[in-house]
Amino acid sequence: MRKPHGDLASIQPMSVVGLPSATLKANQAYDTLRREIVSCRLLPGTRFTETQLMERFALGKASCRIALQRLTQDGFVASMPRHGYRVAPVTVKDVDEIFALRTELEPLAARGAAGRVNRGQLERLEQACRRRIDVDVGNQIDFFLEANRSFHMAIAVASGNQRLCRALSGLLDEMTRLVALGFGVQGVRPNIENDHAAMIEHLVAGDAESAAQVARRHVETFRAMTLEKVIASLRDTAVIGPAAPVQADGSAR
Structure with missing residues (x-):
């Protein structure tokens, strides 16, 4: 494969399905966190912050934040203003x-x-x-x-x-x-x-x-x-x- 040259070298990498790299990373972060919650490796009721998740799973700030927004919309986590997040309880x-x-x-x-x-x-x-x-x-x-x-x-x-x-x-x-x-x-x-x-x-x-x-x-x-x-x-x-x-x-x- 020929090496990119000129302005082509500065183009951001794309996934195999054409998604921008940032979107792909956000999707991967969401999948990772969702799997941890669904498998109860993150127990219901567990509290955490963005920083803790970023450190544990080596996530970027933007990817982690987007993933948490989606998980909140899905009902898997709840946002606690100024106190981070909490995994939704099971009843x-x-x-x-x-x-x-x-x-x-x-x-x-x-x-x-x-x-x-x-x-x-x-x-x-x-x-x-x-x-x-x-x-x-x-x-x-x-x-x-x-x-x-x-x-x-x-x-x-x-x-x-x-x-x-x-x-x-x-x-x-x-x-x-x-x-x-x-x-x-x-x-x-x-x-x-x-x-x-x-x-x-x-x-x-x-x-x-x-x-x-x-x-x-x-x-x-x-x-x-x-x-x-x-x-x-x-x-x-x-x-x-x-x-x-x-x-x-x-x-x-």
């Missing part, structure tokens, strides 16, 4: 609302996907959900969440309902934070038993009603498990959560 109401919607949408997706799924794809994802990898519990949960999300989204996609896909995608993203808080803080891995396998059989057979029934039962069972763990984690972290500034290792002071 029992959050668990109830998210799972109440999933209880309605998952059976709807299963009905629409009956007879239209790719068995091989679902079986690979189901096996990934149950796989035990030789890493710490936190990373095991991250692996489970990604595989579990992919399993449920594959069913939603097979239903052919794009609006349903978008709605369920958002709910599964929100659920990630609940599971990370409940199971991650408690140091245990979710156990989904055989619900996924049963769903696959009904979906492949084209039995829409049976698939919907299993989907509903699965969500209701998982809700009870998650609620129990979230309540335990909220109790365990209540002392440090509301006012704990973030440290370089993610712990609270």
